[in-house]
Structure formats: C-alpha cells, structure tokens
Amino acid sequence: MRNASPHLDDQAAGLRRLATRAPVRVVAVASGKGGVGKTNVSVNLAMALAASGKSVMLLDADLGLANVDVLLGLNPRWNLSHVLNGDCRLEDIVVSAAGGLKVIPAASGIRKMAGLNPQEHAGLIRAFSELGHDLDVLVVDTAAGISDSVVTFTRAAQEVVVVVCDEPASITDAYALIKVLSREYGCRRFHVLANMVRGAEEGQVLHDKLTRVTDRFLDVTLEYLGAVPYDEYVRKAVQRQRAVVEAYPASRAAAAFKKLAERADKWPVAETVSGHVQFFFERLIEPRPAEAGAWA
Numbered sequence: 001m002r003n004a005s006p007h008l009d010d011q012a013a014g015l016r017r018l019a020t021r022a023p024v025r026v027v028a029v030a031s032g033k034g035g036v037g038k039t040n041v042s043v044n045l046a047m048a049l050a051a052s053g054k055s056v057m058l059l060d061a062d063l064g065l066a067n068v069d070v071l072l073g074l075n076p077r078w079n080l081s082h083v084l085n086g087d088c089r090l091e092d093i094v095v096s097a098a099g100g101l102k103v104i105p106a107a108s109g110i111r112k113m114a115g116l117n118p119q120e121h122a123g124l125i126r127a128f129s130e131l132g133h134d135l136d137v138l139v140v141d142t143a144a145g146i147s148d149s150v151v152t153f154t155r156a157a158q159e160v161v162v163v164v165c166d167e168p169a170s171i172t173d174a175y176a177l178i179k180v181l182s183r184e185y186g187c188r189r190f191h192v193l194a195n196m197v198r199g200a201e202e203g204q205v206l207h208d209k210l211t212r213v214t215d216r217f218l219d220v221t222l223e224y225l226g227a228v229p230y231d232e233y234v235r236k237a238v239q240r241q242r243a244v245v246e247a248y249p250a251s252r253a254a255a256a257f258k259k260l261a262e263r264a265d266k267w268p269v270a271e272t273v274s275g276h277v278q279f280f281f282e283r284l285i286e287p288r289p290a291e292a293g294a295w296a
Contacts, residue, residue, distance in 0.1 A: 023269045026138045028061075028157035032173025034144035036165040037195045040234065040244075042141035043071050044254075045161075047243040048261035050101040054136040057094075057102040061153045062143040063113040066106035072097045073241030074105065081107040084120055090131055098246045102133060115148070137264075146177050155185045159267055161225060163193050164206050171206065175213055182220045190220060193260070194227040203227025225263060228256040 029045065031038040039062070046058040060068040060080075069076055078093040095103050107113045142153045154160050154177075162178065164170045174192075181187035192210060194203030207224040214220050231253035237244035245254040 024135045024138055025159070025264075025267065025269045026140065026157045027159045027161060027264065028140040028142055028154045029161045029163060030142045030150060030154050030177060031144050031163040031170070032146070032175070032177045033167075033169050036144075036163050036167075036170050037228075037234075038144060038163045039067060039071060039141050040238070041161070041163050041193060041195060041228070041257075042139055043068060044243050044245050044257040045260055045264065046137070046139040047097070047099055047101055047245045048254075048257045049137050049139070049265065050099045051245065051258075052261055052265065054265070055100075055102075055134060056137045056139065057104065057133060057135050058097075059104045059138060059140045060106040061140045061149070063106045063116065063149060064108070064110055065143065066108045068103060068141055069095075069105045071238065071241060072103065072243065074103060076103075076105040079105040079107045081110050081113050084113075084116070094131075094133070098242070102135075145173070146180050150177070151180060151185070155181060155187060158269075159191060159264070160187065160189075161191045161193050162222075163195050164210065165194065165196050166198070166202060166206060171209055171213075174210060178210075178214060178220060178222075179218060182218050188220050189223065191223050191225040193225045196230045197227045198230055200227075226256065226260050228253055228260070 027045075029038055029042040042058060046056050050056040058068060060066045062068075063080065066079070068074075074095050074097060076093060076095045078088050080093065082088050083090050083093060090104070093105060095105065097103050140153050140157055142150045144150075160181070162174050164174045178187075178190055181190075192207045194206045197203045197206070203226065204224065206227075207222065211222050214222055229252045231244070231251055233248040233251035234244050234253045237247040240247055244251055245257050248254055
C-alpha cells in the first residue's frame with residue numbers, strides 16, 4: 001500500500017535520527033557589556049574542547065553583528081540569514097575551522113537578524129532538526145548586553161558562562177544580565193569567567209564582587225569557572241585571525257582555556273530530550289512568563 005504522505009515519512013525519519021543521538025551539552029557564553037573578550041572566550045573554549053577530542057559546534061548567535069568568522073579567518077559564502085531566507089539549508093552554511101571545529105556563521109550588518117520573530121525562530125528549529133552532525137558540545141556565542149536575543153539564547157542553554165573583566169561597568173552589566181535571567185526566567189545557576197586578569201587573585205576578586213551583590217538581592221548561585229590572564233599572544237592571535245589555543249598553544253592564555261575546557265567537560269549532560277540540539281531551539285520560541293499567562 002502506497003503511503004499517501006511522504007512528508008510524514010520525512011518527519012518520522014528525522015525524529016528517529018534525533019532519538020538515536022547522544023545528548024548534547026549546550027553552553028551559552030554571555031556578558032553584560034561588550035569589550036570583555038566574550039567572543040574570544042567562545043572561540044577558544046570551543047577550540048579547546050574540540051582539541052580534547054569532542055565533536056564541537058560553535059554557533060555565532062550575535063545574529064546581526066557576527067564576528068566569529070572574522071576571528072577564525074573564515075570566509076563563509078552563506079550564513080544564517082540565507083537559511084532564514086530559504087536560499088540554502090543549514091547544512092550548507094556549516095564551515096570547518098582548525099582542529100575539526102564546526103562553525104555556524106551569522107550575518108553582520110543585517111538589522112533584521114538582530115530581532116527575529118517567533119516564526120523565524122521556528123524556521124531555525126526546522127533547520128536544526130535536519131542537521132546531520134553528531135555533536136558532543138554546542139557553544140553559543142551570544143551578543144553583548146541584555147537584548148531579547150541574548151536573553152532568549154542564554155535561557156535556552158543548559159549552562160551559562162558570564163564573562164567579566166576588571167571594569168566597574170562589566171560587573172554592573174553582568175549583574176543586570178543575571179538579574180533579568182533569574183527574576184524573569186527562573187535561571188538559578190551561572191558560571192563566572194574572569195577574562196584578561198593581571199594576577200592570579202584578580203579573577204577570584206571579580207567573582208567575589210559579583211557574588212556579594214547577587215547574594216544580597218538575587219536567589220542565584222555563581223560558580224567560579226576560572227580566569228584567563230591578560231596575554232599579548234591573544235592580541236597576536238586575533239591579528240592572525242586564529243584562536244590563541246591553536247596559534248600559540250604554549251601561551252598562558254591557551255593553557256587557561258585548556259583548563260576551562262577540562263572543567264566544562266565535567267559538567268553533567270542532560271539525559272532527556274533537553275540534551276538534544278533541537279530542544280535548545282524549541283526553547284527559543286517558548287513564550288515568556290507574561291505571554292504564557294496571556295494565553296492561559
């Protein structure tokens with residue numbers, strides 16, 4: 001008997017593929033403000049995880065001002081804007097970087113990409129359900145600040161790394177991000193990473209400053225992930241458009257990123273559907289608490 005709905009067959013095949021995949025650890029890297037080295041952290045953390053033997057994909061989620069491809073010296077023909085426009089499939093835009101790292105590039109200078117609506121997020125879900133890559137880790141480099149896009153991506157991840165540096169505005173804006181995620185979306189646990197520190201104690205001091213404020217006003221846990229030292233080799237790697245862990249593996253910064261990757265690799269992985277990449281994108285279009293009440 002001939003099946004009258006080949007489309008349903010395609011959907012069933014896709015669900016079977018997803019069901020057989022191992023859970024994926026989804027890590028969002030965020031910061032309250034720009035200029036703290038967040039994207040550099042995302043790139044090097046992802047690269048260090050890939051170097052440890054993990055299958056890693058890096059999603060550039062700074063959708064309108066993307067620069068992961070620039071930092072890695074990539075020249076992608078397509079990006080997420082082309083997927084949403086229907087010009088190509090998600091599979092077509094995935095590019096390979098050094099060390100086997102897979103990268104999903106976003107667009108730069110396209111204002112529309114910075115404010116996707118729920119229907120466009122749904123298009124991303126469909127695209128990711130068809131992605132054939134088996135992954136261990138998905139690292140999401142969010143935009144800076146507390147825009148809707150940043151909140152959406154961070155609340156959808158399993159682990160949130162908040163990058164701070166020794167600037168008052170960095171601590172203030174990091175607190176603002178944590179406040180929004182905890183009070184409005186129920187996020188309770190964050191990892192704090194101190195970047196560009198001048199000494200071994202500075203990172204712990206930055207974490208303690210942030211913790212003193214959150215302990216007073218918020219019901220959250222801030223776990224100290226570690227620190228990356230200020231290192232001229234990071235600047236040299238950026239100029240060469242390479243990750244410092246790949247360009248200068250013996251540098252102090254590279255050693256720090258390797259330690260961070262080792263710690264991140266010990267985080268528990270969800271054993272339910274929430275561990276799959278497609279669930280991450282399903283959460284991107286979940287209604288906010290206020291919206292959910294409006295539909296009730």
